[in-house]
Amino acid sequence: MAMREITTGNALVAVLSVLLAMFFGSLMILFTDEDVRYGLSYFFARPSDTFYYAWEAISGAYVSLWRGAVFNDLGGTFTQQIKPITETLKFAAPLTLAGLGIGLTFRAGLFNIGGRGQMLLGGAAAAFVAVKLDLPMIVHLPLAILVGALVAALWGGIPGILKALTGAHEVIVTIMLNYVGYYLVFYALTRKSLLQAPGSGNPKSAPMPESAILPDLLGPKFNLHAGFLLAVLATFLVWWILNRSSLGYRFRAVGENPSAARAAGINVGVAYTSAFLISGALVGLAGVNQVLGSVTDGATSGLDAGIGFDAITVALLGRSRPFGILAAGILFGAFKSGGFFMQASEGIPVDIVLVIQSLIVLFLAAPPLVKAIFRLPTKEA
């Protein structure tokens, strides 16, 4: 099945989609906000209180979302004020990397639901190289990254090979491999000979040594690390692969019409396998980014942090186009970063961010619905 493009409308529809999604988010905040409910308890005696509380709740939520994601005007120093945007980029890096991997398979007509497993394997492999070897940084870091990507590529290649050889449906295989990968990594984390930190009984590896940590981009005051650079580089690379390389041309041909590709001499099985290999490597880099960049105090079986699944949405929102995915990754990164701030300052559970994100993707994909809601004229199809 070829991925059809989400036919996004113009910028107006995009803005309206975001507004609509935030509107539904507001409703959820309203109905669950303690102050608002308190105000409602004497609504008829003094309705203005309810409205006041409602406004407080909603504006508080979105203002804090903004402060956590972009610019915190309350921050004491300039560093503190602009820190949120760097946090956004930090969160965007793994989402983009994994989104690129998943988007690439979409373009080849494949569904990669196996992001979780690929991230885990990539992250664990990188962690293994990082904690078991003692090398100078110039060798250690690239080696750890490379091994992580390689192991994840091999792991990610399994569904491709199985599909090419036996026709096994990649959706099933990737879903199953998520669990298998999880338990494999878990097992490694309980063995001192593999990953478990010496002297500890917890399923966690030792912290990453300095020589294998992705360097900070903006100095120690910010958490933004070179993983983001990796993501940007990967975006260009994937763009080149898809649009300028013969391999990518074949991916797209196979993705759009496998029969025609086959009849034109393209080896469909090889295309599937290589698409999954590259995809696995990219998603694996997201795992590497986590272990060597964002959470360097040791790999655990939760290192994927749900990014493997979030990345599907990122790839979809980015319409499987590399730069679209980068943009979607940054948007979702902003929601993540802002979500934490919002939870800390307003006590609104971050889960609401999931709701808003998914609504944005849905509305963006259905411009006629958005136009109908806002009674905009629809162009004759």
Place this chain on the structure above:
Amino acid sequence: MPGLWKTPGVMAAFTVLVALLVLIRPRSGDSTFRWSRDGDWFTIPDISLPANGIVWTAVALCLLCTAYAAWNARAGRKTPLVLVSAFAVLAVSGFMSWAVAGKTLPVVGLLAGALALAVPLVFGALGGVLGERAGVVNIAIDGQLLFGAFGAAIAASLTGSPWVGLIAAMIAGMLVALLLGLFAITYWVEQVIVGVVLNVLVIGFTSFMFSQVLSENSAALNNPPHFPRLEIWVLSGIPVIGPIFFRQTVLVYMMYVAVFLVAWALYRSKWGLRVRAVGEHPKAADTVGINVIATRYRTVLLAGAIAGIGGATYTLVSVPSFGREMTGGAGYIALAAVIFGKWDPIKATLAALLFGFASNVESVLSVIGSPVPSQFMLMLPYVVTIFAVAGLVGNSRAPAADGVPYRKG
């Protein structure tokens, strides 16, 4: 002709695997299989056999099966399903005997548990089969299960009646299905997108509500009564069969009915003919006066209701309260069962049961103590599924118009 060699290949792999187990870790002692439970009409005695003996016998028989399958493949024939089934039973028996050496395996508990674990998967898979047969890819099964569980918990807690909870679960499943329909059928949004995103939406919504509303009032809102176990008169007393199939909750009986009804209606009724027509070739259906859009909506809603029942099993049968993301991705497993079962209600049910069985082998063995580390045991159902899909199913054909929105000129 790699296609024909797949099955013998996988059989060989499994035979070697079982043989390796005994070679590397030979077991001593007898393996005991227990067949009876309290309440049976009569008791079948436990069977005890020397573990190593059974394993080697099983390996030998597996080898024979594999050889026969290979001979078949050489002659250009497909491996007959009977042989595959026989092989599976042999390989499983061999492995189990090895694992339970010196201990007792409660066979009835193993199978009854397998059935129980499969219930939400079966309902989810039925919903998936229905939707896809009508041409709407349903990745949102997980969302429907989760929302069903959520709705059931709240409604049953508020009213004190599990039946109301069940209805609420169906409505909840239908709500998710309605969104799926709205975006996939009416607005032609790529159905995989809608499905994936709806799952996230439901997770976000239920988790939000759980922490904001449910956990503060858990006594009133998240304290559902549960369906009791119902023994079916007479039938429940049949040894082995009775305790497995007829000492279950009403939802399991509903599952039997649902599987039968869906299978019958899909292939034998006017409704089913139209559903399949719409999923295979909507334009053709349109040209004979069938309302494609309405048919798809109706089917997707029904599918949602069925998946919703599956969700109800979480909060009205398994555990007495709703929990964050409590389906644990079961909807994705159900989706795998749909594909594995080649979009057929009966086969998808069998696939779900296979999965339930593999999961329960893990549970049972970990309880009685097995020589394998727990992580590897936990992997078992997933690995088995991969092997089964790669070795036995291979290319399967979805309904022709699956995932393709219908646009009129």
Place this chain on the structure above:
Amino acid sequence: ACGEAPAERAGEKKSDYLPCIVSDAGGFDDKSFNQLSYEGLKDAADELGSKYKAVESNSENDYSANLEGLTGQGCDTIVTVGFALSAATIESAKANPETEYVLIDDAADADFDGKTDAENIKPILYDTAQAAFLAGYVAADYTKTGVVGTYGGQPFPTVTIFMDGFKQGVEYYAKTKKKDVKVVGYEGGEKGSFTGEFVANEKATNTARQIIDQNADVILPVGGPIYQGALTAIDDSGKDVALIGVDADFYETDPKTQDVVLTSILKNMKTSTKDVIVAAGDDKFDATPYVGTLENGGVGLAPFHNFESKVSETLPDEIEEVTAGIKDGSIKVNSYLAK
């Protein structure tokens, strides 16, 4: 919705001390350490008349982000729950030396030098094996079938410490009383039955069912909400199977368990958290590590409640004896915390 408009909102906070808490991925409704610590913090805040902030983590990505969010909110004391937050807590503590940290269930000792890595962290640990040992003894005494069972969420040390202590208790009983009592579901180390998640689901129910199928008539589920699965399994089995609770006294925290709960292994997180926070609110924060034991009452065994009449008459006294033995070291209970 038509009450009088109040002149002033009730319960306005007076103190400007701000205690905060971060959960691990289990969330505050895990019916386990997150929830108990959270309740302890809430009680402390009520007592101090202060506000508080609580944030949940959904993944390990969230720990340092949440901690950063809270320090940004001006928290005075931050409780972090679970070994998973250990590294993030140390990092945050080093970066914010003014803020006080309380780390539950971990020693905050990433360099394994036996000392807390930052001076402003108070680690709170519980040698639950001691209390579980007692529970094992009780179970062994109570069982009629000679089989007792346990299962866990995942083989984390904080989980297996219960199972380990329980097993030792049963074995101690079997040895001293020369009776044959068997533990199913745990063999030591990481070998045993684990549901794979800390979630109440069919898997939890089914695991309990399999344990009952092995003839066990006492079950100890360890791992937040997974005990709810055991409730269903016990109910369905139609047999007389007793449940042993963990963390808090189930008889009180979950009334649904009252008919089946034999006793509970107490891990007094609620009280210890509350005490620490109240002290910190009075400017008496003390970073000395705390290890809950039978000796200091940090762990213990809950009353038998409904089962008082069902346990043997001599049992309470025997438990006293064993408790004394553990306290004075004459009975050794092994665990990763026992030095």
Place this chain on the structure above:
Amino acid sequence: MRLALRDITKRFGSLVANDHISLTVEPGEIHCLLGENGAGKSTLMNVLYGLYQADEGDILIDDEPQHFKGPGDAMAAGIGMVHQHFMLIPVFTVAENVMLGHETTGFAGSLDLDAARRRVREISDRFGFQVDPDALVEDLPVGVQQRVEIIKALSRDAEVLVFDEPTAVLTPQETDELMAIMRQLKESGTGIVFITHKLREVREVADRITVIRRGTVVGEASPEASNAELAALMVGRPVELKVHKDPAQPGERALVVSDLTVADETGHVHIDGISFHIDAGEILAVAGVQGNGQTELTEAMVGLAPHVEGSIKLDGREIVGRSVRKALEAGIGFIPEDRQIEGLVSNFTIAENLMLNRSYDKPFVSRGSLNLKKLDTFAKEKLAEYDVRAPGVSTLAGQLSGGNQQKVVVARELSRDLRLLVAAQPTRGVDVGSIEFIHKQIVAARDSGVPVLVVSSELDEISALADRIMVLYRGRVVGIVPADTSRDTLGLMMAGESPEGSES
């Protein structure tokens, strides 16, 4: 019943597919619709059948205006249609297909399949069809599928029947039978609208002819008009109906096929031990009813068929057992049977489609990277050379009309240095203007010394192109005969009867 369309206008966005078209169909009349690809014939019929709603104009039945909301209403009013692309569900049986939409049911909505079977037999008997009601439609040859379509329409008691290009996929015999059926229907008072690109058929059955060009009626023609007149009216310019070609100048023996056997995944044998050869500069045309192994033969030639035994030697080199890529690199050009499925990637631009079989190496790829400039120049050249009517080289292939899509495929295949051209149904569904062009290109390839294998179910095309004709029946060669063999003989051969004096 008398059917009239009055001033029907139908727009697709800015495109006016039907522009105030009026048309009447009297009872017992065969009314032919002629027009180029994309003239608007199918659109008009879809409006009549309720599939599309007209933007303007009325449909009148016995002077009563009708308001069809969907095909259901049209069928209820007595209109039946056999669609250009079959509207059958491949995985259903004949009976299920026929009953779909007006099922008779028994207990609890269960299907009464027996009633449907009886109905199928009844209608089959009336027209002398031999259709097994329990056969799966996907297993049936196209000719039979078409009969199922007719049975479907008749089972609803249609009084006006629309046939949209029904003969495109039929053998001459089947076509003749269809004509007979149409006449039989006409006798019984049914009004018929008949759409075809084959002028011979038009003149044979038509009572009236309406010609449509670019959405408007450009005139009526009498059934006596000559082919050339009709063609000129359709296209708007004179058309050469016969390809001018010089006699073949066969060179050395380029392709030798011996004992070729082709089976599919399920082991079913489609080509059963056939042998033949083609010389350089010669066109061997393969005739036969669809489903007799032509598709499998062409697929085997390029390595697409799964199970192939025997030998295919091109310039002395063995092709069997090689990958598609190797076969293509050996110099085989391949125009596949279905351009939508195997010929083009419809979401690719014309330019991208032009490099589909050259994605591994020069001229468009060097060291793994695309040379877009070269591709662009090349595509522009081909667009002009092959007269592809498109806004530009970056137009998506799927947006082209069938004829233009086919030209893109032909351009791609003929623009390499070929050692062999395999063309399957090179002009299926393509209008007369484009047919003329494509035929010229194929003949030009031959004249440059390339051996050509053409497969066509179209006898006119076979005669126009062939230097020799090979007829396939049930996977075997019935005979290889000279190009001037008569239609009747060929028709008999296609039904499996060996003629006298054929080489084989």
